[in-house]
Amino acid sequence: MVSACAYSGAYPTGYGRYAKNTEGLxxxxxxxxxxxxxxxxxxxxTGAIRKYYNYLRVTPMLQPLDALGDAWxxxxxxxxxGYYAATLGTGIRCETTVGEKVAVHRLTFPEHHNARVVVDLSCGGLAIDQGRTVPLRAHVESTGDAAHGTVVVEGVPLSFHIELAEPGWRQMLWYDRRLIEGGTRLDFDRIRQTTLRPFGLLFHGPARxxxxxxxxxxxxxxxxxxxxDNLHRESGGFDAVRASTAERWRDHLGRVTVEGGTPARRRVFATALYHSLVKPCFADDESPFWPSSGPFAFDICTMWDIYKTQLPLLAAIVPGRAADLLEFLIRVCEEEGNLPIGYRMARGADRxxxxASALAHTALADAQALGLGDLDWNWALVHMEADLHRLYGEDFYEHGVVHPISHTLDLAYAHHCTASVARALNDGKLAYDLAARAHLWTNAFDPATGLLRDSSFYEGGKWNYSFRLLHDMAGRIAMASGDAAYVAMLDAFFGYGASPVTQPGKRPDPAEMAIGYALNRFEGLNNEPDMEAPWSYHYAGRPDRTAEIVHAALTWQFGTGPGGLPGNDDSGGLSSWYVWASLGLFPVAGQNLFLLNAPAFERAVIAVGEREFVVETSGHRPSPIGSDDPEADPPPRYVRSARFNGKALDVAHLRATDVHAGGRLHLELGPEPSAWGRKVRPPSLSDPHGTGART
Incomplete structure (x- = not known):
């Protein structure tokens, strides 16, 4: 539930040194x-979501209270x-650790007669334009060595209990950077932007x-x-909390191990796995909006970012938590009337x-196929079906198409996913009705171009959204006039044979950005709309192209230093892409399917629940990351043949249920493409065996 870090007020997390930007450097x-x-x-x-938290700022100081807000x-x-430490320019060594529902700060001051630890309860958001979050109400009470209270932020009551037990130290309240002598309570019934003055607690005393x-x-x-109660249940002091959290992280990060590859690539992989598990944040038994116990995940920002790669990763290596998340989504639908696209620590309908539309259906369909958790699937199906008629779904139900046109794809896909759950529950009539609307994905495409129809698009254009892994890829490729034409479109999208382009610099003007958008190119993994597009080649019989693009992305777009991510990590959405791509696997969310590709490591072991799925290779060759010398980077490796559990595997895919059952996948790699994976394609709705004729 709790995170903690140094606060500069910069975009996007409150840590760092950058201003907010969505284009250019x-x-x-x-x-x-x-x-x-x-x-x-x-x-x-995450990107431009308006809600960045950063509540309850703890500042160790030697200066007077007037200096609060200065940066060192x-x-x-x-x-x-689970641990962060730094020394401020004032000479104070600051260490921070967290537990599930606690934070502990260990502060080592220089010798001083009156050191201070200031708690600013009014802090929230980022120190940028439109970035601040202003509390609405607050109550604070000092009780000697401890203090407690509640700050209501955007409708959410964030409560705290603070303890500092140090001989000779006193506790005081303050308001507007002035101490309140003898005061034991602060109450604010209404706070506005114009009336906000900082307020909080101060502990002070001699430091040795x-x-x-x-x-x-x-x-x-x-x-x-x-x-x-949360503090007393968890906290045995700084070292105990740090050790407990470190052990939990070792367990989670140890569920995927890799061998081979360069040290830099292993470091990036471990970091990506860590990023993939930071969010969503669970606050079990803590919902302020309904009284019952159970999982409460207050930080899903957003399903659009995480449903393609991150949720399948959670389902694989932390299946209990993945099931808890889905239970929570169903509970939100019960309480608030819709399955959310995103969910923040905030009251209101900003979801x-x-x-996008109806993305939870994808994760629910996967969970049902995998037998994940103990959800009441009949009750889940009720909410899945009802949710299809809400928001954009109402127009889709009436007209079979909706704009933004990408929502047409979302809703058709959600109907397909919901139909699969209905079919599994033996509700044949509902499955039949839902499947009929699942075919309406065709309404989103222009047969004359093989691309999506003109429309507005969220953070992308029609090319970015045109190569999604639909439930009927065979039909989608036929609409584009067959394999050759489809591959040609993909090649153009990924820039094969094109001249290098100039990247935008700082503050690019609209004309410069328009030139870039006119290229109709792959986003380059700095955003989510087309993150699965490299695997689209599989359905046209060209897994070798997938190998080339994924190899280039892993090598040139991720690194170990500042700028080591190609864009906003978006709660781990891009990092989980890196994890799967490095393992030579890619989940097709909602279809009980994994696509196969050349991995970045010689061997990997994934703890899938109580089982192990092993990916091992022969002919592997380590590749560095982002070398300044292109000649230092060996060419991509291609899968030449495969065996699964000792049997020849001629197709470039596996069912997700096979992966989750555990097993051994052996991939023979080589420097040149082969015929492997070209004949039989991954299954599609209109071609379930992948054997249809190709134009």
Whole structure:
């Protein structure tokens, strides 16, 4: 539930040095890493979502309270899963760790007669235009060595219980950077942008060199008493919380192991796996919106980012948590009337519906096929079917097409996924009715071009959305006049044979961006609309093209230093793409299907529930990351033959149920393409065996 890190106020997480931007190179807000304190509940690399949390700032200080909000340089930073440390320019060593519902700060001051730990309860959001979050109401009470209260932020009651037990230290309240002598309560019934003045708590006392002070915070969305219970249940002090969290991370990150490859590639892989597991945030038994217990995932930002690659990864290596997430989505539908596209720690109907439609159906269909969890599938089906008629679904039901045109694809696909669940539950009539509308994906395409019809598109254009892995890829390729024509379109999209282009710089003007958009090119993994497009070649009998593009992306778009991600990580959406691509697997979400490709490692072991799925190779050759010398990068390796559990595998796909059952996939790699995977294509709705004639 809890995250914590140094806070500079910069985009996108509150840590770092960059201003907000969506096009071109980012601009620096300041020239070095700095922080004004340490905040809690950060987003994980999401884009322009307006809601970035960063609540309850903890600032260790030697200066007067008037200096609160100043930023100091960060030195000697150390970071690992569950732990962050840095030395502020004031000489204070700051260490932070978190548990499930707690945060503990360990602060080592220089010798000083009156050191301070200031807690700013009014902090929220980012220090950029339109980035601040202003609390609506607040109650704070000081009880001696402890303090508790609730700050209501966008309708959510974030409660806390804070303890600092240090001999000779006192606790005081403050308002508008002025101490309140003898005050034990602060109450604000209504706070507005124009009336907000900072407020919070201050602990102060003598500091001795080498003797740290610990500030312990319990959080809850159900009141200060539960926050106190959460703190006392979890916190045995800094070292105990850090050790417990580190052990949990070792367990989770140990569920995928790789061998071979370069050290840099292994480092990026481990980092990507870590990023893939940071979100969604679970706050079990903490929903402020309904009274019952159970999973509450307050930070799904958004399904559009995570449903293609991240949710299948969670289903594979943390299946219990994946099932909890789906149970939560169904509960949201019960309580709020729709399966959300996104869900934030906020009250209201802002659920990202502009991005896409009915994406939860994809994850639910996969879970049902895999036998994931113990969901009440008859009840789930009721909500899946009802949700298809909401928002854009109402127009789709009446007209068979809806704009933005990508929502037509979403809704047709969701009908297909829901039909598969209905079929599994022996509801033949419902499955038949849903399947009929699943065929309406054809209404989204222009037969004259083989591309989507002109429309508005969310963060992309019609080329970016035209190569999604639909449930009837055979029909989609036929609409494009067959394999050769479809491959030619894909080649143009990925820039085969095209001249190099100039990348946009800082603050590109509209004319410069228009030139780029007119290229109709692959997004380059800096965004989600076309992240699965490289695997579209599989359906046209060209897995070798997939190998080339994925190899180039893994090599040139990801690295170990600053700028090591090609775009916003979007809660782990892009990092989970990297994990699957490196393993030589790609999940086709909603279709019980994995596509196969040349992996980046010699051997990998995936703990799938209680079983192991092993990917091993012969002929593997390690490839560096982002070398300045193109000649130093060996060409891509291609799959020449495959065996699954000792038997020859002539197709470039496996059922997801086979992967989840565990087994051994052996891939023979070579420097030249072969006929492997070209004859029989992955299954499609109109060609379930992948054997249809090709134009």
């Amino acid at each position: 980012p601009e620096e807000l300041f020239g070095h890493s700095q922080a004004s304190g340490f905040t809690h509940f950060q987003q994980s690399g 340089p960060l030195h000697d930073e150390t970071a690992e899963p 060199t080498g003797r740290p002070v610990e500030l312990r915070i319990g959080f809850s969305l159900r009141g200060p008493a539960q926050a106190r 990202f519906f502009r991005q």
